[in-house]
Amino acid sequence: MTVAKELLGKLLVHETKEGTTIGRIVETEAYEGPEYKASHAYNNLRTERTEVQYGPKGHAYVYQIYGMYFCFDVTSGRLVGKPEAILVRALEPIDGLGVMMRRRGVSNGQIANLTAGPGKLCAAMGISKKQNGVDLCVPPLRIETGGTRDERQIVQTGRVNIDYADKWKYLPWRFFIKNNAFVSRPN
């Protein structure tokens, strides 16, 4: 929960040969295993997919969903070996807008549509399973301080699309920046 809030306002930077893209993190969700069913690592489920959640913290956990989209998480928690991760659900585009638009397959229109959603931000930032497990403290994919974050502007609500998680689906482990136009779902 601490890291989910701390990540808000920080910058995600990806340097690729297509160019550098930068986005400010504005929406996150916390997934803590093994006790809570919403987590992929519920019950200490340990497979090829979930493996990086058990590794070093501050690394990328990238997985594919619905056969066509990727989601990007940051591994977190105090203990290596205990699976915890923060899903990044939305970014505010800061730099590399042209590259983002090309990757998203749009030539004009809403900037808010570029990175408002976990699948969208991965496409815009050029994140795929190739980035699974990389250290987010060093290039080419890294998180930087420098963004701003006002503790009073953080909204806390329930997580999105985890109906399968029984009673745990009601936990208020989603955080986003109030009134920010780039949040995926402003409620």
Added chain:
DNA sequence: TGCACGATTCTCT
């Protein structure tokens, strides 16, 4: 080896 489904997005109504 087979099968149901998802931490989503887009389009159409």
Added chain:
DNA sequence: GAGAATCGTGCAA
């Protein structure tokens, strides 16, 4: 608001 697109993953057999 409903339905499609689309396939890796996890679990049953």
